[in-house]
Amino acid sequence: MTGAFLWIQKVFRLMKVQSPRGECIINTGSISATAPRPNSTPYSVSKHAMTGLTKAALHDGQKYDIACGQIDIGNADTKMVEDFVEGIEQADGSIRSKPAMDVGMSSVGFSIRRACPLETNVQFMTIRATKMPFIGRLRYRHSEPRPDGLRGAAPARRPRSREDLAERLHDSQF
Helix, strand or coil: CHHHHHHHHHHHHHHHHCCCCCEEEEEEEEHHHCCCCCCCHHHHHHHHHHHHHHHHHHHHHHHHCEEEEEEEEECECCHHHHHHHHCEECCCCCEECCCCECHHHHHHHHHHHHHCCCCCCCCEEEEECCCCCCCCCCCCCCCCCCCCCCCCCCCCCCCCCHHHHHHHHHHCCC
8 A cells, every 4th residue: 555655646746737737547446445355364454455545545636637446356367366256255154156257347447547538537336247246235145046937036125114124124135
């Protein structure tokens, strides 16, 4: 984080005085800032810090026409995620494989951001392997039968009352 902070500090100095003033800074984050994996405390803490740095730079840069955003990448096929495909510990203690995406696909996010004019900022973007278990908490696991007889995870239903909400929270698999 020290390097990222010092780099943004240096870039701010340059962008404030250049003509035309301002530009865009794109930080690389991780899904671990939002949904950490088991046994990943140091990595997750550093990614939380990157998100904080991005938000602070976004706020501080506005008066100098400096935009700042962050692209959170999940399970890009790099050396870091080699073990994920073979199987990695889950929050419930089980070992399961996790899908990975071609690392080149992360560049799509950078291209989208760079295509925007300076008046438009993509503050946060997430790029992840499609089948990566990240978005939401599903009520039924894929291995459990659904009440409607269909395959896969059942869509979450909205609670209709406080009692219904309390029951759903009690029954949830967090």
